[in-house]
Amino acid sequence: MFEAALKLGVAVVKAACGIWIGNPLAESAATTVADLVQEKVTGSREQRRLKRRFDEIEESVAERVLGYLDHEFRGLAENEREAAVLAVADTFDKAGLTDRTLFEQDLDPLYLERYLRAKAPRATRDLSQAAVALYDRVLPEACAYVMATLSALPRFQTGAFTELLRRETLLLGKVEELLDRVPRQEELAGRERDADAAFLTAYRRKAAERWDVLELFGTEAGTRRYPLSTAYLSLRVSGEWRERNLDLFNHDSPYPTGDLRVEQVLALHRRTFLRGPAGSGKTTLLRWVGVRAGQGDFPETMSSWTGSVPFLVPLREYVERELPEPADFVRHTGRHLADQAPAGWATKVMSEGRGIVLLDGVDELPQSRREAARRWLSGLLTDFPDCRYVVTTRPGAASESWLDTEGFTATELQPLGEEDVRAFIHHWHEAVRGEVTEENEREVLTRHEAELTRKVLGQRHLRSIASTPLLCALLCALHRDRHTSLPRDRMEVYEAALAMLLKERDHQRGVPGVDLSRRELVLLLQELAKWLILNGSSDAPITTVKRQVGRLLAGMHHIEEGSEEVFTHLRVRSGLLQCPTVDRVSFLHRTFEEYLAAKALVEEDSLPLLVKHAHDDQWHEVVVMAAGHATPAQREELVTGLLERADQVKKHHDRLLLVAFACLETSHQLAERLHSEVTERVQSILPPRTKEHVHTLNLVGEAALPLLARTPPTNAREAAKSIKAASRIGGPSSYSVIEQALPFRSRDVFYAAREAWERDPSSELAEVLLADTLTTYPYVFPIRAEHLNLVAPHIGAIEQFVLKGHGNDSIETLSKLPQLVSLILWPGSSDERWEIDLDPLRGMPSLRILSCLGQTSSSGIAPLTESPLEQLHLSHPDPISDLGLLSEMTDLKKLGFGYGLPQESLRDLLPVEPLNEFSIHHETTLSGLDYLSTAPDSMGGVQLLGCPELNNIEGLVSQSGSLTDFFYYGEVNPKLDLSSLRELPLLEVLKLSEALATTPASRKVLTSLSGVRLLELLHGKAIMRPPAWLRDMPRLRTLRATGSGDVDLTDLAGATGLTIEISAFGRRNVIGAKALGPGSRVIHERPTALFRSFQRKRPKPSR
Incomplete structure (x- = not known):
């Protein structure tokens, strides 16, 4: 069997090499990769080295073929399997890769597969029906292996084989890594589904390959492309989600009430509006989502996105044409795929709610087109409401509220x-x-x-x-x-x-082709950039750009070559142009376009044009950079023009003043009179009130701090913006600005203060803000363990503390804080481990609450027995050798375990006094609650969080004589049966995920519960809509809606005697409240944050 698989491996590598060099290498079945090496590489030693590497790749492909067969077709006779694999190899050999389309950019495995089938229609004539089925599975797999092998090779250009020789030892590892990441084939079922599933497999594979590229500046041209999936950096975001009580009930949430990583925000919202400045990573994020969706391997945080289909749509391509229909989305992933898609495929995927629509760059549309784009998006949302949507823009192009009416959560990438x-x-x-x-x-x-x-x-x-x-x-x-x-x-x-x-x-001079001087190259590039800016575009059709190059060449008499040759040289050799698709060209990054356009406009003295467009967000960076390129006289004319226009055009007054102020950042020389006038005029619109103010002040830098100091905030909104602006500028002069803003108490001020600390964890800033902030607010403010010594002198009165660490970070300094009442130890992310020695907590006289969350672990808890602990949560309890000491903690009222359960029975672990609450967090293999039966019947409450495999709760019945509260939140197993709740006669408080509580099976259970008086529904959707049948719960008096998004009470119209608590930090819209019946009311409550939620008293049971 190995020989057959190796023959296929040889065919795969041969096809990849043929496509790589753009040469129909495989036209003759007798031609081998060794022939190619011998033709292209001189020197027998080098030939042998490369041949060995290609032999290794062929064997690696063969091993994967064997693994695939063993996994998918183990029951098929070996001779049948061998015949099918040989038929696939013969298909490659007999087809001959002669179609020029195969050698163009944007090839996808489905196009290659269909080409091979068309060229070898009789390949399966001698196979049995079972072997034909295997052939139909192995051929697309082999085509995917061709594309993976192709992706591992450097760009084919002069010196490519030299580059291969230089990196030969890395080549096999890179190929194997790419082969490992090939998305699996979809299951086939029925003729129609066969076509859909086969196309979905090809689409996912193309998405994973197409977007999994990150270009690193400053590396060699042939090797600057790296896998995005491995080089991606998670980014922090802030925004309105934090005002909507994101995930307060998740005690393992790293930022229950503050900034999150962008993946966490995406996981919680089906519609996200992501704003961020130039170069902040918006497009990279969308590509990462596309790759992860293609590969089907989202991180655990976004596990609910697995199985979705990505559609990445660069809006810059629709500046001058109609916005696309769903069928057109496919073309952005692969142009050949769009021609091969089954009829209505994209619409079907989106109708089923499986699409992820990634709309990149609202700011790259002209202002006149943006309202039409919003209406187009609204139509998509109406037609496909269950899909996921992520829309990106620079902040100046659209406000946070631009998509509010469409149910989007606005969030902003942080520095x-x-x-x-x-x-x-x-x-x-x-x-x-x-x-x-x-x-x-x-x-x-x-x-x-x-x-x-x-x-x-x-x-x-x-x-x-x-x-x-x-x-x-x-x-x-x-x-x-x-x-x-x-x-x-x-x-x-x-x-x-x-x-x-x-x-x-x-360094490439002397290479055959056009020989342009650096000055000529820059001139051509900046004129192209200017042309794009003037036309409101970030890219253009290649044919149009070639014509523009031809016009430029008409005035450059030293260049003899034609526009075709010069354009090819610019695209391939400048390092600044790219082809996002085969028929369009753009700059490598829009910032380079803006920089070069500004240079061109200054050199031709187009200063009035810059002033005319300065209010347009698409021109902001161009104007600011033009000030940097300008001569002193030009700069004075530009800034004066901005100030004069600010007086003339009242609706753009503030924005034009801010543009003038931003020009100070790039202006190394400006008349003192004009500099003073700009600062005085800008001071008149301070303190900062908008994000645009903050961004501009940050650009200007230290020169803005005296202005902020002289214009103290008058309210909490201004205070938060002042802190943000000062902290992003940084330095000792920023501390007084921050200090004068802190007395204004609000959530936003707290978040700004915490961001300031994260940017500058210094002793000076600790003295200014830590003690005040930590004692005033109930929100979580994590301090890194490495900063403990720095912080300790300034937090002597702090009673509640969150400490963030990893590895072997010490908590020794905590022994100097004997006043601590509540302590959370948290590693900061789900993949970081923190091994903690708890000895510094020995004998802390006031410590009553300790939570070791996430991937924390400890070898022993003996030091804790000397503190009056009432609440304790331990992650990874297995390594703890002395867990039996829990029985000596006589004050313990709440106990929880995460990421595993102890081997010992609860009866052996628990103290004599009964627990008020027992919790299990993130036990991913837990299927039932039999563990509870090992405890005495004395628990008042049970809390379950993140147990996706749980399918029954019969173990709760062992606590039927005491259990009054039950809480379940997290991913829901469809098989989870709640019927055991009927056997809990004392149950009064029930807290459930909305997705679990509102299933038909749950309805039968909940409406039969005679004792439940409070039901809390926890959710993360854009809108919560409690069902009408909740009125059928016999004793329900309070319904609490906790989570993000608005609440629609339409189905509860006429409900009597019901109190509905809307639990959120910020305002949430409530629909249908006026239609409630007599005795019903809606109240808004602010949920207490992590520390205080631990201290809530459990209601006394009515026995």
């Missing part, structure tokens, strides 16, 4: 924090190390990483620059390129990055 910068620099260097074969070069990269991290985190101007992934990536590239000094501002970064990319081009 990179200290941890993010450290992680990004590590990811960048790790990706480059993965492509380096020489050990000494890898060591140099490791030194560069440590050095750059130290510089960026230690020098304020560099820390200010490294606020977005784009700028951080450019710093990494420039540091590797220069090895010495780094730019001091954004303009220097872009200038140096341009020089670096063109220097790489200079």
Whole structure:
């Protein structure tokens, strides 16, 4: 069987190599990869080396074929399996890869499969029916292996084989990694479903391959493409979700009431409106979602998204044409796929609610087109309400509320924090190390990483620059390129990055083709950039760009070549242009387009044009960068023009003043009179009231701090914005601005203060804000373990504390805080482990609440027996050797375990006094509650969180003589049976996921419960709509709606004597409240946060 699989492996690698070099290598069955190597590589040693590598890849493909057969077709006779595999290999050999379309960009496995079938229609004539079925499964698998192998090879250009020789030891590992990531085939069932399933497999595979690319600036042209799925950096977001009580009932949620990672926000909302400045990672995020959906391997946080189908739509392609129908979405993933899709396929997927619609770049549409785009989106939402939607924009193009009426949750990407910068620099260097074969070069990269991290985190101007992934990536590239000094501002970064990319081009001089000077190259690029900006576009059809190049060449008499040759040179060699699809061209990043367009406009003295468009968000960065490119006289004319127009056009007054102020960031020289006038005019619109104000003040930097100091806030909204602006600028002068804003008490002020701390965890800032913030607010404010010594002197009176750590971080300093009453130890993310020595907690006289959440663990709890603990939660209890000491904790009233249950019975562990509550968190294999039967019948409440395999709760009956409260939240097993609740006569309080509580089976159970007086529904959907049958629950007096989104009470019209509590931090819209019957009312309550929720008293049972 191996020989047959190896023959297929040979055919796969041969096809990949033929497509790679753009040559019909496989036209002759006798041609081999060895022939190709011998033709393209001189030197017998080098030929033998490369042949060995390709032999290894062929064997690796063969092993995967064998594994696939063993998994999918184990029951088929070996001779049948061998015949089918050989038939697939023969199909490759006999077909001959001669269609030129195969050698173009954007090839997908389905196109290749259908080409092969058309070329070899009789390939299965001698196979049995079972073997034909196997052939039909193995052929698309082999085509996917061709594409994976192709993706592992460097871009084919002059020197590609030299590059292969240089990286030969890495090649096999990269191929195997890509083969491992090939999405599995969909199950087939019926003729129609066969076609849909086969296409879905091809679509997923193309999505995973198409979007799984991240380009790293400053690496060599042939190897700067890296897998996005491995190099992706999770980003922080903030926004309205935090005002909607995101997930307060999840005690393992890292930020129950604050900033989250963007994946956590996406997981909780079907419609997300994501805003972020240039280079903040919006497009990268959408591509990452597309890749994960294609591969079907979302992280646990987003597990509910697995099985969805991604449609990524770059809105910049619809500047001058009608917005697409669902059938057109497919083309953005693969142009051939759109021609091969079964009729109505995309519409069917979206009608079933399985689509993820990723709309990229509202800001790249002209202002005149945006309202039409919103109406188009509204139509999609009406037709396909159950799909998931993520829409991105720069903040200036659309306000937070732009999609409020469509049920979107608005959120904004935050600047990179200290941890993010450290992680990004590590990811960048790790990706480059993965492509380096020489050990000494890898060591140099490791030194560069440590050095750059130290510089960026230690020098304020560099820390200010490294606020977005784009700028951080450019710093990494420039540091590797220069090895010495780094730019001091954004303009220097872009200038140096341009020089670096063109220097790489200079290294390619002597390569056959067009030979342009650097000046000629820059001139062509900046004129193209200007043309795109003037036409309101971020990309254009290749044919249009070629015509534009031809017009430019008419005035460049030293260039003899035609527009076709020059355009090809610009696209392939400049390092700044790319083809997002085969028929369109754009700049590598829009920021480079804006930088070069600004340069062109300044050089032709188009300053009035810049002033005319300065209010347009699409021109903001162009105008600001133009101030940096300008001469002193031009700069004065530009800024004066902005101030004059601000007086003339009242509706754009504030925005034009802010643009003028932003120009100060890039203006190294400006007349003192004009500089003073700008600052005075801007001070008149301070303190900051909008995010645009904050962003502009941050761009200007330290010069803005005196203005903020002289205009103290007058309300909490202004206070929060002042803190944000000052903290993002940073430095000692920012502390007084932050301090004068803290007396205004609000959630937003708290969040701003916490963001300030995360950006600058210094002793000086700790003195200014920590004690006040931690004692005033009930929200979670995590402090890193490494900052404990820094913080301890300033929090002497703190009673409640969240400590964040990982690895072997010590908590020794906690022994200096004997006043602590409540302590949460949390590692910060689901994949970080924290091994904690609890000895510093020994004998803490006031400690009553301790929660070790997430991936925390400890070897012993003996130190805890000397504190009066009333509530204790332990993750990973198995390694704890002395868990029996729990029986000595006589004050213990609440106990919980997470990520595993102890081997010991509860009867042996529990103290004599009965527990008020027992909880189990994140026990992913738990199917039943038999463990509860090992405890005495004395528990008042049981809480279950994140137990997706739970299918029965019969174990609760063992507590029927005491249980009054039951709580279940998390992913619901469809087989979960709630009927055992009927056997709990004392049950009064029931808290359930809305998805679980509202199933037909649950309805029968809940309407039969005679004692339940309070039902809490927990949800994360855009709208909660409690069903009408809740009125049939005999004693229900209180319905609590907890979660995110609005509440629709329409189905409860006429309900009498019912109190409906809307539990949220911020305002949630309530629909249908006026239609409630006599004695019913709606009240809004603010749920207590993590610490205080622990301290809620359980209602006394009515026996």
